[in-house]
Each structure stands twice: as structure tokens, then as C-alpha cells.
Amino acid sequence: MTKQEALNILKGKIAETQAIGQLSNVFHWDSTTDGGAPKTSFGYRSASIAFSSGEQYKRIVADDTRAAFETLEGDASLTSEEAAMARDFARAYRLNSAIPKAELEKFSALTTEADNAWRAAKDKSDYASVESYFARIFDFVRRVADWRGYKDHPYDALLDEYEIGLTVRTLDGFFGELRGTIVPLLRKIAHSDAKPRKVKERFLPGQQRILTYRLADMVGFDSSRGRVGETVHPYSMMINPDDIRIAIAYNGDLLSGLYSTIHECGHAIYNQGVRKDLYPYGLSDSMSMGMHESQSRFYENIIGRSRAFTGVLLRLLKVRFPYFQDWSADELYSAVNIADPSLIRTEADELTYCLHIMVRYEIEKKILQGEVNTNELPELWNALYKEYLGISPKKHSEGVLQDTHWSGGAVGYFPTYALGTAYAAQLLNALSKSVDWKGDIAKGNFSKVHGWLKENVHAHGGLFLPEEVLLKATGERFNPVYYTKYLNEKFGAIYSV
Amino acid sequence: MTKQEALNILKGKIAETQAIGQLSNVFHWDSTTDGGAPKTSFGYRSASIAFSSGEQYKRIVADDTRAAFETLEGDASLTSEEAAMARDFARAYRLNSAIPKAELEKFSALTTEADNAWRAAKDKSDYASVESYFARIFDFVRRVADWRGYKDHPYDALLDEYEIGLTVRTLDGFFGELRGTIVPLLRKIAHSDAKPRKVKERFLPGQQRILTYRLADMVGFDSSRGRVGETVHPYSMMINPDDIRIAIAYNGDLLSGLYSTIHECGHAIYNQGVRKDLYPYGLSDSMSMGMHESQSRFYENIIGRSRAFTGVLLRLLKVRFPYFQDWSADELYSAVNIADPSLIRTEADELTYCLHIMVRYEIEKKILQGEVNTNELPELWNALYKEYLGISPKKHSEGVLQDTHWSGGAVGYFPTYALGTAYAAQLLNALSKSVDWKGDIAKGNFSKVHGWLKENVHAHGGLFLPEEVLLKATGERFNPVYYTKYLNEKFGAIYSV
Numbered sequence: 001m002t003k004q005e006a007l008n009i010l011k012g013k014i015a016e017t018q019a020i021g022q023l024s025n026v027f028h029w030d031s032t033t034d035g036g037a038p039k040t041s042f043g044y045r046s047a048s049i050a051f052s053s054g055e056q057y058k059r060i061v062a063d064d065t066r067a068a069f070e071t072l073e074g075d076a077s078l079t080s081e082e083a084a085m086a087r088d089f090a091r092a093y094r095l096n097s098a099i100p101k102a103e104l105e106k107f108s109a110l111t112t113e114a115d116n117a118w119r120a121a122k123d124k125s126d127y128a129s130v131e132s133y134f135a136r137i138f139d140f141v142r143r144v145a146d147w148r149g150y151k152d153h154p155y156d157a158l159l160d161e162y163e164i165g166l167t168v169r170t171l172d173g174f175f176g177e178l179r180g181t182i183v184p185l186l187r188k189i190a191h192s193d194a195k196p197r198k199v200k201e202r203f204l205p206g207q208q209r210i211l212t213y214r215l216a217d218m219v220g221f222d223s224s225r226g227r228v229g230e231t232v233h234p235y236s237m238m239i240n241p242d243d244i245r246i247a248i249a250y251n252g253d254l255l256s257g258l259y260s261t262i263h264e265c266g267h268a269i270y271n272q273g274v275r276k277d278l279y280p281y282g283l284s285d286s287m288s289m290g291m292h293e294s295q296s297r298f299y300e301n302i303i304g305r306s307r308a309f310t311g312v313l314l315r316l317l318k319v320r321f322p323y324f325q326d327w328s329a330d331e332l333y334s335a336v337n338i339a340d341p342s343l344i345r346t347e348a349d350e351l352t353y354c355l356h357i358m359v360r361y362e363i364e365k366k367i368l369q370g371e372v373n374t375n376e377l378p379e380l381w382n383a384l385y386k387e388y389l390g391i392s393p394k395k396h397s398e399g400v401l402q403d404t405h406w407s408g409g410a411v412g413y414f415p416t417y418a419l420g421t422a423y424a425a426q427l428l429n430a431l432s433k434s435v436d437w438k439g440d441i442a443k444g445n446f447s448k449v450h451g452w453l454k455e456n457v458h459a460h461g462g463l464f465l466p467e468e469v470l471l472k473a474t475g476e477r478f479n480p481v482y483y484t485k486y487l488n489e490k491f492g493a494i495y496s497v
Numbered sequence: 498m499t500k501q502e503a504l505n506i507l508k509g510k511i512a513e514t515q516a517i518g519q520l521s522n523v524f525h526w527d528s529t530t531d532g533g534a535p536k537t538s539f540g541y542r543s544a545s546i547a548f549s550s551g552e553q554y555k556r557i558v559a560d561d562t563r564a565a566f567e568t569l570e571g572d573a574s575l576t577s578e579e580a581a582m583a584r585d586f587a588r589a590y591r592l593n594s595a596i597p598k599a600e601l602e603k604f605s606a607l608t609t610e611a612d613n614a615w616r617a618a619k620d621k622s623d624y625a626s627v628e629s630y631f632a633r634i635f636d637f638v639r640r641v642a643d644w645r646g647y648k649d650h651p652y653d654a655l656l657d658e659y660e661i662g663l664t665v666r667t668l669d670g671f672f673g674e675l676r677g678t679i680v681p682l683l684r685k686i687a688h689s690d691a692k693p694r695k696v697k698e699r700f701l702p703g704q705q706r707i708l709t710y711r712l713a714d715m716v717g718f719d720s721s722r723g724r725v726g727e728t729v730h731p732y733s734m735m736i737n738p739d740d741i742r743i744a745i746a747y748n749g750d751l752l753s754g755l756y757s758t759i760h761e762c763g764h765a766i767y768n769q770g771v772r773k774d775l776y777p778y779g780l781s782d783s784m785s786m787g788m789h790e791s792q793s794r795f796y797e798n799i800i801g802r803s804r805a806f807t808g809v810l811l812r813l814l815k816v817r818f819p820y821f822q823d824w825s826a827d828e829l830y831s832a833v834n835i836a837d838p839s840l841i842r843t844e845a846d847e848l849t850y851c852l853h854i855m856v857r858y859e860i861e862k863k864i865l866q867g868e869v870n871t872n873e874l875p876e877l878w879n880a881l882y883k884e885y886l887g888i889s890p891k892k893h894s895e896g897v898l899q900d901t902h903w904s905g906g907a908v909g910y911f912p913t914y915a916l917g918t919a920y921a922a923q924l925l926n927a928l929s930k931s932v933d934w935k936g937d938i939a940k941g942n943f944s945k946v947h948g949w950l951k952e953n954v955h956a957h958g959g960l961f962l963p964e965e966v967l968l969k970a971t972g973e974r975f976n977p978v979y980y981t982k983y984l985n986e987k988f989g990a991i992y993s994v
Binding site for chain 1: 512513515516517519520521523524526527531532534535537538540541542544545547548549721722723724736737738739740776
């Protein structure tokens with residue numbers, strides 16, 4: 001096979017997987033937004049979901065795909081786009097082909113069933129009814145680790161799927177550092193006299209919606225190349241380079257809707273900023289969950305919960321809602337930065353959020369080490385919450401049953417949330433050297449921040465590995481100290497501790 | 498190949514085409530409703546559309562498909578569902594395989610281009626800029642007629658694609674009958690003293706929307722198994738047996754939005770009423786465009802524009818809109834039945850509608866006979882409008898450029914619109930023997946009408962040919978006299994002529 005033949009094969013596969021991917025992504029959007037497809041019809045829909053993923057799989061795990069990326073491996077004459085394309089196929093082939101096809105299909109059926117069982121179990125707070133599913137899922141992922149192979153720790157084989165190269169060694173260091181900062185900081189905050197004002201009003205969906213449009217526009221989401229939908233669990237999604245969408249939930253809690261809007265805009269702005277010429281190489285999206293999360297959290301937390309932005313935000317709120325007439329920007333700043341240990345990860349504040357991740361990380365690690373059985377999970381969960389956050393759930397629905405990840409088989413995913421947050425702080429440090437972000441944001445001007453991120457992160461899409469992006473953008477490798485420093489300074493000041 | 502093997506092959510093909518069909522239908526819905534996918538992204542989307550239709554084609558025109566339906570042909574031991582499934586595959590194979598694949602692909606690219614050219618041409622009312630596309634398209638369909646073969650008239654080969662077994666002979670008779678009724682009736686109406694009241698108010702989308710929901714519910718659209726969306730050109734669509742959707746346009750014209758709602762509900766109620774066990778045989782939809790249109794027009798015209806219904810409708814309107822306070826039900830009845838020759842087919846009234854179809858029918862027939870060239874089309878169009886409707890367009894955008902069908906390659910489609918109307922009148926005659934429809938509808942009670950249609954038409958889905966459905970439901974073959982009688986009686990009374 002010649003180099004040109006190999007490139008043509010891979011580009012052909014990409015065009016086809018993109019054609020299928022658009023269909024299945026739109027199908028998912030249709031299931032979950034603006035009322036969604038009728039619930040009664042979901043039985044019929046599963047055939048289309050299985051069809052799309054089967055068709056995608058066929059194009060990755062194929063003899064000609066393998067022959068093509070093997071032909072290109074180590075070819076120094078490739079452009080960086082071609083090399084990245086071959087790298088991604090090799091990686092996807094390795095991740096997928098390691099698992100016997102029949103096992104993968106059984107697992108896919110299992111997680112569909114498990115997900116239904118989990119929803120019912122969560123409603124009734126009944127761990128026992130889902131335990132056997134968890135047992136089979138954890139058993140499967142342990143075998144996945146073996147099939148894929150690993151050097152130091154079986155968990156590494158799973159972590160790598162969501163964040164290339166991520167290991168237990170890295171995370172132990174990172175989370176150790178983080179705990180050493182957050183836990184004492186929280187202890188001091190608990191004794192602080194600061195009593196942040198809280199938003200007590202409930203708001204109508206229509207009121208929340210109009211704010212979403214205004215905010216999305218302000219932070220730089222290009223609505224001519226995307227859509228804003230309504231859903232139950234917010235998310236963002238790329239259909240193609242000119243159609244990047246966010247779906248937002250309006251539940252009456254104004255701040256929650258507003259910050260999830262900024263969060264999803266962070267993801268969407270990332271995708272909207274990728275060089276369009278990367279599309280035919282399949283590089284239109286970040287290859288790193290952590291880097292993606294760094295952008296959503298950069299917009300949501302670093303910018304969105306900054307003192308500079310709360311001034312701008314308050315002006316928007318005062319125009320629309322009489323409730324905020326007597327609020328000051330400082331009060332709003334404290335209100336959006338309340339640090340208060342709570343039980344539900346998705347509702348956690350910026351400071352305590354990573355502790356929720358660490359609980360899950362420790363549990364997954366122990367599971368992969370074979371140190372804990374599924375019947376011990378609730379107890380372990382509660383003990384770790386007590387240890388890290390000082391509180392412990394009364395009901396499993398607010399504890400071990402709160403997340404969808406395990407019933408969906410996504411073991412190794414959680415740490416990317418924490419990693420993204422730390423990437424964001426390291427990027428902020430670099431950005432601050434050339435952009436007066438506080439001054440700009442206070443004026444409601446996002447263009448320089450946006451421009452810096454686009455140039456240094458977004459534009460590259462999936463061209464570089466996360467460590468390469470960080471190195472290029474910040475001049476150094478991943479360093480969690482920027483994040484701990486950021487947390488200490490920010491929350492130290494807010495709570496005067 | 499055994500019978501069982503053949504059945505399994507065809508059922509497998511159906512499951513796959515349904516999986517793909519759900520994806521592509523949802524994709525189309527997503528492009529056209531509630532704001533729609535960003536216009537800028539349409540270039541990327543075409544790859545997914547081409548992919549789906551290619552995948553569908555592959556499953557129809559395939560050696561094993563052919564071997565399977567040939568194995569089953571004439572097998573007397575098949576159930577009626579199995580036989581209908583084999584019949585449909587044989588038909589689809591014949592229609593598709595007659596055209597060389599390379600030609601089909603060229604034609605598909607041509608119609609995409611032509612459709613864009615037509616939109617631009619319509620905007621500028623510039624026929625010359627689209628003429629060469631029309632020429633190539635008509636040339637292609639003439640060759641399609643030859644490839645497929647025909648007995649009496651080349652047009653028959655195209656008509657059959659949209660309505661199985663439909664011929665020029667049938668249509669000449671039908672349209673002759675129809676012209677003999679409508680043209681003299683219109684002449685008398687033109688001299689009538691009746692001056693129907695007109696709705697002059699404009700309404701907000703929100704006001705129209707709330708009426709759509711109420712009406713859809715009243716006429717029997719099951720919203721737990723479907724959705725109502727907003728679009729520019731109204732349509733209905735089946736995703737699967739539990740997800741049947743209508744998309745409505747709200748342009749300020751209350752009656753137009755309201756009657757297009759009832760029209761689309763007619764299509765949707767048809768699909769919602771099909772026996773669910775027909776799905777695995779690919780028989781969940783009517784196999785007849787005419788029969789489908791018969792249901793939409795039954796609901797829209799026969800029921801919706803009846804005196805019985807306008808009483809119910811007026812009560813709904815009075816509750817919501819002060820504008821209608823001084824209207825009587827008789828006035829509303831006349832207002833929704835104004836018979837007035839106009840230029841635009843989609844805005845035509847019940848009486849003149851079929852004349853618009855006849856113009857197109859005559860033109861398509863002449864094209865297939867090779868009697869007219871594309872440069873003569875505008876002149877011929879205008880002459881036929883003058884002859885049939887007594888008026889003639891000043892601009893091509895209101896004349897020969899008004900429809901999307903020709904640039905899309907759908908030659909032979911128009912007649913099914915008129916056919917459906919006549920089917921509806923024949924069905925009404927049969928239904929009236931056992932259902933007091935006027936009495937029921939006057940009470941806002943659709944259940945018996947709905948029940949009769951469901952039992953006699955909807956439930957069968959694609960099991961029977963249109964002529965079989967008519968025969969079973971009405972006891973006789975297609976007979977256009979019911980329709981001409983209906984028009985004479987209804988409009989004779991309204992206009993006292």
C-alpha cells in the first residue's frame with residue numbers, strides 16, 4: 001500500500017464516520033431536547049443507535065484501516081495533520097480491537113439494561129437492586145484492563161481511554177496536592193464569619209431562557225453556527241464545524257441555569273474555534289476530555305465566577321429582574337462562590353467539586369485493584385464523603401447512586417473533570433501574561449480572552465496531545481500548583497481566611 | 498434458498514432500512530423545524546443525506562434481496578404480511594435497479610444543484626436561469642420511462658412510482674370528469690351574488706400555536722406518540738410507529754395555519770392507526786401517496802370545511818379571539834369555503850385546487866410525449882391557467898416556478914394530490930352509511946369517524962394496494978363520481994347556484 005493509498009483509505013473512513021456521526025448526534029439531540037422524542041418510542045429508537053455505533057466500529061476495526069495506519073506509522077514525510085489522523089486511528093483501533101467483539105456487544109446490552117436499572121434504583125434509593133449490574137460492569141472493565149494491558153496499574157488502561165496517557169501515578173500526585181490545599185482551606189472557611197447572601201427567588205423558564213441567549217452571545221458563542229436547546233441534563237455537542245449546540249436546563253434556579261449556560265458555552269466555543277481545515281482529518285474536536293473540560297470550567301469558574309464578571313452580570317440581572325435591585329456586585333460575587341460541602345457532585349461549588357471526584361477516583365482505583373466488592377460500595381462511599389467533605393449521605397440516591405457513569409460503564413471518566421479544572425488554572429496563568437483579562441471582562445469584553453484561548457488551545461482541535469497543547473500554550477508541562485494557588489488566593493480572600 | 502431463509506433476509510433488510518430511516522428522518526426534521534440546523538452547516542449535512550440514501554439503496558438493490566423475493570414469489574403458503582413484504586421489495590428493486598447506478602448518482606447531484614438554482618430563480622422570477630436544469634431533468638425522466646418500460650404511455654412509468662398502477666388512461670378519464678364539473682361550477686359561482694365574509698385580522702404565532710395543540714388533540718392526533726413542530730412548509734413524518742410528527746407554519750394567517758394543522762393531522766392519524774405488528778414487515782406506512790393524501794384531505798376539507806365542524810371551530814375561536822365575537826357559524830363556513838381562482842396551488846381553495854393539478858398533469862404528459870420543450874413551458878403554463886382558471890400569472894414566481902417538484906425530479910407526483918381528494922369523497926360516501934358524521938362532528942366528537950377510517954383504511958398500513966383498500970372499504974373500485982357529486986352539492990349550496 002502506498003502512502004497516498006493509505007491516506008485515502010483513512011480520509012474515506014473519516015468522511016463516512018462523520019456522515020454517520022452527524023446522524024447519530026442529531027438523533028441524540030432529538031431524543032433529549034425541547035420536549036424530545038416521545039418516551040414511548042424509545043424502544044424503536046435503540047435499533048438506530050445500535051446501527052450507528054456498529055457502522056462506526058466497522059470503520060475503525062477493519063483490516064484496511066489497520067493496514068493504512070500501519071503503512072503511515074513513522075513516515076516522516078507526513079504533514080502534522082496526516083500524522084495526527086494516523087495516530088488517532090491507531091489509538092482507536094487499539095482501544096476497540098483489544099476487546100473481543102462478542103464481549104463488547106454483550107457489554108453494550110448490559111449497560112443499556114444497567115442504565116435502566118440504575119434509574120429505577122435511584123428513584124427508590126435502592127442500591128441492592130442495581131448491585132449485581134455494578135458487579136458485572138466492574139468485572140468487565142477489569143477484564144478490559146487486562147485485554148488492553150498496562151504497565152503499572154490496571155486502572156491506567158481505563159484512564160487512558162478518556163485522557164490519553166493519564167495514570168494513577170499522575171493522579172495520586174495531583175489529588176494529593178489538591179487535598180492538601182482544599183481540606184485545610186475548607187476547615188478554615190467553616191470557622192469564617194463571612195455569611196454570603198443567597199438568591200432565594202425562583203425564576204420562570206422564560207426569564208431564564210432570555211438570559212441564556214444574552215449570556216451565550218456575550219461570552220462569544222456564535223449562534224449562527226449553532227443552536228441553543230432545552231433539556232433536563234445540560235450538555236454541548238458538535239454536529240459539524242458549523243453546527244455546535246448547547247442544551248440547557250431551566251429549573252427555576254437562575255444561577256444554576258446561568259452557570260451551566262456559561263459552562264456549556266465554554267465547550268461549544270472550543271469547538272467553534274477549531275481550524276476548519278482539520279475536519280477532513282477527523283481532528284475537529286479535542287482529543288482530550290480534560291482539555292475540553294478545561295475550557296468549560298475556564299468560562300464557568302475562572303471567568304464566570306470572577307469578581308470582574310459578577311459586576312457585568314449584575315448589570316444584566318438588574319435590567320431584567322427587580323429581585324436584584326438591592327444587590328451589590330460584591331454580594332453577587334460571594335453568592336456565586338459559596339464554598340459549602342454538599343452531597344451532590346453536579347451541584348457542588350468550585351472549591352469542593354474536586355473532592356467529589358476524589359471519592360470516585362479512590363473507589364474506582366480500589367475496584368481495579370480488586371480491594372473492594374460491590375456490596376461494600378455504599379459504606380466506602382459514605383466513609384470517603386465523611387473523610388473528605390465532612391458529611392455523609394442519608395440516602396443512596398444522594399450517595400453512591402447519584403451518577404450515571406458506572407451504570408453506563410464509563411469507569412475512568414471522572415478524573416478528567418478535575419484535571420480540566422487544573423488545566424484551566426495553568427492556562428489562566430499563561431494568559432494573564434499578555435491579556436488584562438480582569439479589566440476586559442469587567443467591561444463585558446471577552447474578545448481578547450477568547451482570542452488567546454482560540455489561538456493557543458481551540459484552533460488546534462485534535463491535532464496535539466493534551467500535554468503538547470499545555471506545553472505550547474503555557475511553556476511548561478502540567479503543573480497542579482497553579483490550581484491550588486488559585487484556590488487559596490480566591491477563597492482565602494472571599495472568606496478572609 | 499428456503500422460504501424461511503428468504504423471509505429472514507428480507508426482514509433483516511427491513512430492520513436495517515428502518516434503523517437508517519429513523520436517523521435520516523430525524524435529521525430532516527432537525528433541518529426544518531423549530532429554528533432548524535444552522536443554514537451555514539448545510540454543506541456538511543449533505544454527506545449524511547447521501548450516506549443514508551446510499552445505505553438504503555444498497556439494501557434494496559442487492560443480489561440476496563433479489564434472490565429472496567424471487568424465492569417467495571408466487572408462494573401460496575405466505576401470510577398476507579409476508580406476501581406484501583415480498584411484493585414491496587420486488588417493486589422497489591424493479592423501480593431502482595432499472596436505472597443504472599451511475600446515472601442515478603448523477604441525477605441525484607443534478608437535482609441538488611437544480612433545487613438550489615430553482616430557489617434563486619424563484620426569488621428573482623427568472624425562468625431562464627433554471628431552464629437548462631429543467632431540460633436535463635426532463636430528459637432524465639424520459640430515459641427513466643424507457644429504462645423501466647411501459648405499455649401505453651411513457652408517463653405511466655413515472656406515475657406508477659408514486660401511485661402503483663396509475664396510468665394516463667385513468668387520469669385522462671378522471672381529470673376529464675373533474676373539469677366537466679369544476680369549470681362550469683366556477684363559471685356559475687363567478688356570477689353568484691354570495692359575498693362570503695373574510696378573516697382580515699392577523700394573528701401572533703403564539704395564538705396560532707395554542708390553537709394547533711387544541712385542534713390536533715380534538716381531531717384525534719395522539720400527542721403521546723408524536724410531536725408538533727414549527728416549520729416553513731408544513732409536513733408530517735413518521736419516525737417509527739410511536740413517533741409520528743407534524744410540522745406547522747405560523748405566518749399570521751389563522752385559517753391557513755389551522756387548516757394545515759388539520760391536513761397534517763390527517764396524515765399523522767393515518768400512520769398512528771396502522772397495526773403495529775406490520776412494522777417488522779415494513780408495512781407501517783401506506784404504499785399509496787393518493788391514499789395518504791385522501792386522509793389529509795378528508796380531515797382538512799370534508800370534515801374540516803364542513804358546516805358541522807365550523808360550528809365547533811367557531812366556539813373554539815370565540816373563547817380565544819375577540820375578533821370572532823360577532824361571527825356566525827354560517828359566515829365562518831362560507832369564509833373557509835371561498836371558491837376563487839388564484840395563482841398559487843398551495844393556497845388554492847377546495848374547489849379550484851384540482852385545476853392547478855391538471856395544469857401540471859397536462860404539462861408533464863406533453864413533456865413525456867416529447868411535445869413541448871423547456872423553453873416553451875412558461876407560455877404553456879400561462880395558457881393552461883388562463884384556460885382552466887381564467888387567470889394567468891404576471892410573474893414566473895407565481896407561475897411555472899412556484900413548485901419544488903420539478904427541480905427535485907419528482908415528475909408524476911402531482912396527480913396523487915387530486916386522486917387523494919377523490920378517494921376521500923368515495924370513502925365519505927361509504928362511511929356515511931354507518932356513521933352519522935355530521936351529527937358527531939357538530940358535537941366535536943371525532944371518535945366514530947376516526948374509528949371507521951382506522952378500521953377500514955389506517956389499520957391496513959401498506960398491506961394492500963390502494964385499489965384493494967378502496968374496494969374493501971367502499972365495496973367498489975375507484976369512482977370519481979362521488980367527488981364531482983360532492984363538489985356540486987357543496988358549492989352549489991354555498992353559492993346558491
